[in-house]
Amino acid sequence: MIQFVNTMIPTFLKMDKKKLYAIIFQSNTKAGKLFDIYLIIAILFSVLLVILDSVPFIHQKMGITLQKTEFIITILFTVEYILRIYCLNKPWKYIVSFYGIIDFLSILPTLLIFIIPGVQTLGIIRILRVLRIFRILQLNKFLTEAAFLINVLKHSFYKILIFMLFAFFSSILIGTIMYTFENQVNPAFSSIPKGIYWAIVTLTTVGYGDITPMTDIGQFLSAVVMILGYSIIAVPTGIFSAEFVKKYNIDSKNKSKECPHCKQTISSESAFCSYCGTKQISDIISEKNI
Numbered sequence: 001m002i003q004f005v006n007t008m009i010p011t012f013l014k015m016d017k018k019k020l021y022a023i024i025f026q027s028n029t030k031a032g033k034l035f036d037i038y039l040i041i042a043i044l045f046s047v048l049l050v051i052l053d054s055v056p057f058i059h060q061k062m063g064i065t066l067q068k069t070e071f072i073i074t075i076l077f078t079v080e081y082i083l084r085i086y087c088l089n090k091p092w093k094y095i096v097s098f099y100g101i102i103d104f105l106s107i108l109p110t111l112l113i114f115i116i117p118g119v120q121t122l123g124i125i126r127i128l129r130v131l132r133i134f135r136i137l138q139l140n141k142f143l144t145e146a147a148f149l150i151n152v153l154k155h156s157f158y159k160i161l162i163f164m165l166f167a168f169f170s171s172i173l174i175g176t177i178m179y180t181f182e183n184q185v186n187p188a189f190s191s192i193p194k195g196i197y198w199a200i201v202t203l204t205t206v207g208y209g210d211i212t213p214m215t216d217i218g219q220f221l222s223a224v225v226m227i228l229g230y231s232i233i234a235v236p237t238g239i240f241s242a243e244f245v246k247k248y249n250i251d252s253k254n255k256s257k258e259c260p261h262c263k264q265t266i267s268s269e270s271a272f273c274s275y276c277g278t279k280q281i282s283d284i285i286s287e288k289n290i
Helices: 002-014 017-025 030-053 056-086 091-095 098-111 119-136 140-182 192-203 216-254 281-289
Strands: 256-258 265-267
Touching: 017 030, 017 056, 030 056, 030 119, 056 091, 056 098, 091 098, 098 119, 140 192, 140 216, 192 216
Parallel strands: none
Antiparallel strands: 256 265
């Protein structure tokens, strides 16, 4: 394996950077598409190895083999990461990008196994590298919709953040109050952090049941927090939904136009009005120019 890597690296380094870039970063060529497909197969295989190695009886029988195979795949991913940096004129743009960070984090756990035992399971983060399949298969519709959702999240981020801070401070206050009333009679509320933990679990309607109030005041406060939890869950959803509708209406408006004949709103890409059938002016002008 080491001999294979020692042979492949000089071969790639001798290649023209533009040709290497086309293979590694682009999928519109046969070599580039094959590279991406084989890369995704290797990613999925490595994720499968991590999952199988966590099963006790498989780990006992094949643990060493799985770890060796995982280490070999990590070496290949490391070589790929180095080549990605090598063929770029501005490598830092890739290194700090989403895919660059994911690529680095995908090889880091296995390299740290000698320092922190058991950390190799975090190699499961490699599954995020499969997101490249949208680019490889040219699924632009999925990328467009994903960009739309990310844009909505960006616009609603600060509103949701303010709400989350309010919920967090409320949990601290409620947890402290519960500790005050329950501490003397209930060993489960042994500290304020325990009370805050209970408040968060109850406020989010998760309700593990590992900590329960025993006093009348504590049980009354629990009922209030449970009811409050339902309304709190609805707030972030409402903020995101409102921003989603707002952004959708803006995009729809930008993609629409008014028919000069019947004044109805139609798609800006339509050649004919869907209401009266009138040919649109832009298409008539383009035909005259031809």
